[in-house]
Amino acid sequence: MQHLDLQVIERALVWSRQGETIWLCTVIDTFGSSPREPGSWMVVRQDSQHIGSLSGGCVEDDFLLRLSQGEFDCPITVVRYGDNDAAQRPNITLPCGGILEVLIERLNPAPPIIEHLETLRDTLLGKYHLMRNVHLASGSAYFSDDTALGPKVVQDVQQGIVKIRVAPAKRLIIAGISAVSAPCAAFAVTLGFEVIVCDPDEAASKAFDVPGAHVKAILPSTYIASGVCHSGTAVVALTHDPRIDDLAMIEAVRTPAFYIGVMGSTQTSAVRTERLIRSGGLKQEDINRLYMPIGLALGSKTPAEIALAVMADIVRVQYGIRIGDL
Template structure:
C-alpha cells in the first residue's frame, strides 16, 4: 500500500493514454532473501521504460529485454526467477532467493482511473485479478488485509498517499516539509499567526487555512496521516494535539523539552480528559534522540521516528523466516 504503487499506476495510465503497450508485473511470492516484498509493483512500457521495481535491478533488466524483443502475453501469466542457485546468482537474488511474479497486459484502464480516484479520497482499495480471464474487480479494503494469491486469483491493496500535517510554519517546519516530500509524503502546513504568513510558501507543501484544531478535525485523519505540532505555542499546539490524539493518525508528535512535555500532558489530562492510552500516543519530545541541534538535524530526528512508526506495523506483520507468502 505504498504510494509508490500509485505512482506506478499513474505512469501506466499515462503511457496507455499515449498509445503505448504496458505490462504490469507484481511480486506474488518470495523465498529466502528476495529483494522486494510480495505486492511490489513494476510497469514496463513497450519501449523498455519502467516505473517501480520488483528486485534489485537484474530481474527488471530481463523483463525489459523480454518486452523489447517482442514477447507479449494475451492474458496474465506466471514467471519465476531464482529457482536454482545458479539462477539466483545470475539475477542478483541473495542467499538463493526465489521470486515469483504475475505479469499482465494493461488493456482496460478504467480500473486504474478508479483506484487513483478512490485512493485520492483516502479510501483503501482491494483489486482482484483473475488470471484465467484477466478480469479485474475492485472493492473496499481494511487495514488488516494483506495481499492474497491462491494460484488463480491475485488480490492486491492500494492505499492513499501518506500525508503529514505540520502545525507551525517556522524554520523547523520548512526543513521537515522539504525532507518529508523526498520521502513521498503529502505535506500540509497550518499556522494561523499573521507574523508567519510570509513563510507559508513552502515549496511543494499545501497551506491549510484555519485554526489547527479545526484543521485536524476537518482533515478526518486516518491511519495514513501523521501530525506534528511545532509552534511552541500551547494555545495552538495543545488544541491541535487534543484532536490529533483522539484521531486515527498513526503518529502524533510535539516539539518541546521533557519538562514542557510533562506540563503539556498534565494540562491535557486535567483540562481535556484525555485518557492515559491517548496521552501515551504522544511523541514528546518529538524525534529520536540523536543529539540534534540545528533545524535540519531536528528534522532528521523527527522524520526518522515518524518512519519508524510508519513501518512498525508492516514489520510486525511479516511472517517468520522461511517461505514468505503474503
C-alpha cells in the first residue's frame, strides 16, 4: 500500500493525463485541534471522484457540494473551515473544535501542470527535497530546492506565497517476520507509513496478514540493496536471526535511510557490533547510525509493547526530537 500522499499525486497525474481538470486541496494552516496536519492533500475531479482527505469527512462533503454547484472556478481559492468569523459559507464546526485553512488550486490538464505533478511524484519517491511555492494572486506554482528542516507549510504574507515542503513519502521496511513484525506493521500503517515486510520464508510471508502492509518473500538485504531506501525510509530488523538482521544492517547503512534499527538486548547489541565490524566490514560511523537496542525505553515486554517502542522511536527521530527533550 502506497503512502497516501503518493496515492493522491499519482491519481492526480492519471486524471490530468486523461484530460481532466482537477482540484488540488492542501491544508495550509490549523488552529487548535484538527483532523489533518498542514500539508495534507486531497485531489478531486469534476464528477466528485476524489482521493485523500482534509478532515473526518465534513470538510470534504462541503467542498464536493460546492464544487458541484459551480464554485471554485478560480485558479486559487483559500477557504477557512470551523471559524465562526469566516466570511465563506457555509460555516462548519469541526468535531474536534479546531479550524482548518485550505488552499484550493484548479489545475487544467496542460503539459506544464502534468510536468509539475510528475515532479511532485518524483519528490515523494525520494528523488528530490523541494519547496513547492504557490503564488496566491496568480495561481502559479514553482519549485525551489529545500534541504532545511522546518514546518511543512509556511505562509509568506508579504509576498503572497504559500510554501509547502515536499519530501519523500514515509516508508518502513521490516526485515524479517517475527512476533513483533505484525504489530509494528499495523502501527506503522496507522501512522501513514508505506510498509514493506521482507522475509525469505515463503510460507511465513504468505501467512503474514496486516491490512495495508506489502509482503515480499525475499531476503531483506537483497531488497534493501535494490535501491528502495530514500531519506524518508526507516529500516528495522526484528528477528534475532543474524542471517537476516546483520545482512539487513550491512545494506541499510549504505542507504540514506533516516532510521536503521535492530532488535536485541544491550549485550546482544555489543556482540553484534563486534560482528558487524569484524565480518561485515562496517566502520564506527556506520555503527553510529544504528539504533540498537531498538526503540524507546518504555519497559516493553509483549510484542505489541515492543512494536510501540520501535514506532515511537522512529517518530521521535523523524521529527528531530532528542531523548533528553522527552
